[in-house]
Amino acid sequence: MSWLRDNAARAAAIVALGALLVGILLLRSCETERTAKVSTKLATGRAGASLASGADAVDTTGSVQGNEVASDAITRENDDAIRNAEGASAPIANAVRDAGLASLCRRAAYRGNPKCVQQPPAR
């Protein structure tokens, strides 16, 4: 009995320390499991989002391509209409044609165009 009295405090400390250690290990295990669940949920969610975005991109670019084909058809129709309109074959003066080409050649869209390379520099 006196032994128990003498070592009660030490025994209580050991039990408390043991309980604390078990508690910490349990908490870490729960946290690890929770993190793994969140990571899986995140990866799954983002994979789904990526698939949807890929499909969206294919649809949208396909739609743009369709618009461009339709636009080219309109351009051809308009070209016919313009060239067949009265006055379409009227000539324009060399000077204004040259000024027009020179103006276009100043644009980035025509940088490096062979017709622009041949043009004299704009005054």
Add this chain to the structure above:
Amino acid sequence: MPLIVATPSACSSLLPDKWRQGVAGAPLPDGQTIGDWIAFGDAQTAQLDKANDRYGAAMGIVSRCEARDAAAVKKARPKVLGLF
């Protein structure tokens, strides 16, 4: 609570490589008639329409992609007591 560190999605990689080169201008007019130049004006406007269409489509693709990704990250965020 686990901290979610998600790298942003490469949404711009969804855009066609061809679009990065931009839309070319209409072919320069060859002839010297009024019809040649007016037809060029119309053709050039068509190219402008294409460029604007691509820009709008690209913005839409990227912004919707980013929104989907953000929603997925938000959905994965753990909630306190299943509520917040």
